[in-house]
Amino acid sequence: xxxxxxxxxxxxxxxxxxxxxxxxxxxxxxxxxxxxxxxxxxxxxxxxxxxxxxxxxxxxxxxxxxxxxxxxxxxxxxxxxxxxxxxxxxxxxxxxxxxxxxxxxxxxxxxxx
Numbered sequence: 001x002x003x004x005x006x007x008x009x010x011x012x013x014x015x016x017x018x019x020x021x022x023x024x025x026x027x028x029x030x031x032x033x034x035x036x037x038x039x040x041x042x043x044x045x046x047x048x049x050x051x052x053x054x055x056x057x058x059x060x061x062x063x064x065x066x067x068x069x070x071x072x073x074x075x076x077x078x079x080x081x082x083x084x085x086x087x088x089x090x091x092x093x094x095x096x097x098x099x100x101x102x103x104x105x106x107x108x109x110x111x112x113x
Contacts (some may be wrong), residue, residue: 010016022042024041025041025043027038027041037050046093054077054106055077055078056077058080060075062088064088065088071107074107074108075102075107076105077106079104086098089103
């Protein structure tokens with residue numbers, strides 16, 4: 001009898017949480033929406049893409065040099081201090097220091113009129 005109760009208790013522990021998801025919202029890869037990779041907003045407030053978890057999702061608006069339209073960068077990152085200027089510079093600069101600021105971050109680009 002004791003073995004049966006222990007087996008049932010073990011099964012209950014194993015199946016607890018099955019079917020529950022920690023994902024609050026999914027952002028599917030979409031060329032039309034400018035999403036380069038599928039990523040997820042997690043219930044604990046973090047963001048996940050592939051096997052990497054990010055603490056922040058930053059939406060940075062501004063105008064790149066010589067551009068006619070404003071741009072919006074949506075960046076998954078662990079650096080909450082990233083600026084629009086730093087992100088845009090990382091796209092067009094040949095300086096390693098400018099590119100390095102985006103190390104460990106993932107970006108989506110949208111054109112805003």
